[in-house]
Amino acid sequence: MALKELLTDLACKNAAAESAKIRKLHDGQGLYLWVYEDGRKYWRLRYKIHDKEKSISLGVYPVVGLKQARQLARAERVKLASNIDPSIDRQINKQKAKEAAANSFEAVAREWYRKQTHTWVISHSKDVLRRLEVNVFPYIGVYPISTIEAPQLLNMIRIIEHRGSFDLAHRVLGVCGQVFRYGISTGRCKRDPAGDLKGALTPHKKKNQAAVKPEELPELLRAIATYESVGDRQTQLALQLLAFTFVRTNELIGALWEEFDLSNALWIVPSERMKMKNEHVVPLSRQVLEILAELKTIAGNSRYLLPGRNPNKPISNNTLLFALYRLGYKGKMTGHGFRAVASTALNESGLFSPDAIERQLAHSERNEVRGVYNRAEYLPERKRIMIWWSDHLEALAKGAEVIPLFSKSV
Incomplete structure (x- = not known):
C-alpha cells in the first residue's frame, strides 16, 4: 500500500493545491511535496528526534526534482541514524560557512x-x-x-x-x-x-624612470620652450611648471587653484593628494608665479590648474608624458625624471642641506615627530632652494654653462 502512495515525476509536475492553501503530497518516510495555491512547490522532510516532531526544507521543485529530493532525504536519515539532528547540523554548517567566508x-x-x-x-x-x-x-x-x-x-x-x-x-x-x-x-x-x-619567482630588473643627464637638461628646456609649435600652450606651461617645481606628475595634474596662496608665494598640496599622506609645501619662485598667472587665464572658471577638454576634470595622466614623446624624448625623459635631475643638481651644488632637499622632494620621513620639526625648520631654506633652482633652469635655457652650475664650487 505504501508503494502506491509514492509520488511520480508526472504527479509532481501536475500537482495543484486544489481548494487548499497548502496541499502536502506524501512520498513516504517523511518526505513531502508542499504545493501552495499560487503554484509554488517545496520539498520538506518531517522527522522525529528526542521525542520532538521537526521538519526541514530540501529545496524548491522543479529545481530539485523527485529523484534528487529522495537522495537528500536519504542523506538526512543517515544523520538521524547517528542521533544527529539535521536541523541543528544545518545551522552548524551555515555558521561554519559564514565563518569560512569571513576568513577567506x-x-x-x-x-x-x-x-x-x-x-x-x-x-x-x-x-x-x-x-x-x-x-x-x-x-x-x-x-x-x-x-x-x-x-x-x-x-x-x-x-x-x-x-x-x-x-x-x-x-x-x-x-x-x-x-x-x-x-x-x-x-x-x-x-x-x-x-x-623567495627565490621561486622569475627575477626582474627594476627599471628606473627615464631622466636626462644634467648636461642634456639645457637642450630639453629649450625644446619645451618650442612645444607650442607642435602642441598647446597649456601643456607647454605645465611641462615648465613640472621642471621648476619637480613635484610628482599626479600632484601637478590634480592641482586645484584653491591650493595656491599666491600672496605668500606658496603652493600647499593637501595630504590626501600626496604619496606619503603628508601635507607638502612648495615655495613659488618668480618664474612659477608668472606661469601660474598665464595658466589662470587659460583655465578660466575651472577649479583645476590644468583643466582638460571637460573643465570639470583635469588633463589626463599621460598628457605630459606624450608631450615629451612629441619632443623626441620617448624613453629618454618622464615627468618623474625632473625630480631625479633636480635631486642630483641640488645635492651636487653643495649649497643646501640634504635634509632640506629631501623635504622639498617630499620623500618619506621615518620619524613622524622629526618630520613635523623639519617642516618648520627647513621652510626658509626650501624657499632659497626653489628660487635657486628656477634661476638655474632659466640660465640653462638661455645657454649658461652647465659644468660650473653642477660643481661643488657653485
Missing part, C-alpha cells in the same frame, strides 16, 4: 585594504585593488586564508609570469604577503606562505 583570503584582503587606504594616494589605492581583483581573488579568493600554502600561491603567481609580467608578479606577491601578515595579526592564519616563495 578575499575577505581578509579587503579588510586589510580598507585599513590601508587612508595612508595611500588615490592612484596607488586603485592599483592595489585592481591587482587583487584581477590577479588574486579569482584564484585564491574563496579559500580560507589559513589553508593557503606556498604551492597554491606559486601557481597563482605563475599565471602572471606566463603573461611576461615579471615585475607585476613580484608586486602581487608583496601585496599577498601583507595580507597574510595582517591575517596573522588578526588571528585568521598562522603564517605567511608568501615568504616561502
